[in-house]
């Protein structure tokens with residue numbers, strides 16, 4: 001037993017990243033159980049049979065197994081930068097829906113039996129253009145400060161950019177490129193990207209953040 005929440009996480013998962021960002025900014029101390037997706041802990045599957053990360057088990061035993069719900073739970077406890085204040089204008093739903101579908105097909109075409117990933121890259125440009133238009137008006141998606149939309153979305157844009165960094169860097173979207181670089185260089189992001197060995201049953205978990 002622990003008196004801290006337990007976070008099942010996977011370092012490179014963008015959903016887990018957004019959860020860790022909110023847990024870190026809200027200074028919500030957890031015990032972190034790094035998950036190998038090919039060998040998920042029985043303890044995690046027992047509380048969340050759908051088998052996706054992140055999963056948070058609160059100190060009073062509540063199971064939260066959707067990344068956005070973990071963000072709002074953490075920020076509901078403490079939201080020092082007012083991430084919950086601005087509306088995201090539907091951006092997060094577009095990210096999690098159509099943009100994520102295009103990203104997966106662009107990044108992993110063989111998983112979808114696709115010979116050519118490039119049409120899916122082209123699909124993704126629509127969302128990037130929408131983000132870039134907002135970032136032409138202000139440095140973050142919802143205004144002058146980072147907020148929920150930035151933190152929920154940039155881990156996915158990072159993944160999209162990394163498929164072909166040269167191509168991404170040559171897009172005529174300077175505000176978007178600057179925004180992504182700002183997020184990646186931020187101490188908060190660095191703080192949530194620590195490396196942990198996969199957790200094994202019975203092991204003591206490291207503290208997070």
Ligand SMILES: N[C@@H](CCC(=O)N[C@@H](CS)C(=O)NCC(=O)O)C(=O)O
Pocket residue numbers: 010012013014015016037051052053054065066067068
């Ligand atoms: N809607 C979920 C999606 C989470 C998700 O799909 N996570 C991926 C890793 S990035 C996962 O756990 N996939 C299960 C697997 O690969 O077995 C959330 O927002 O938390």
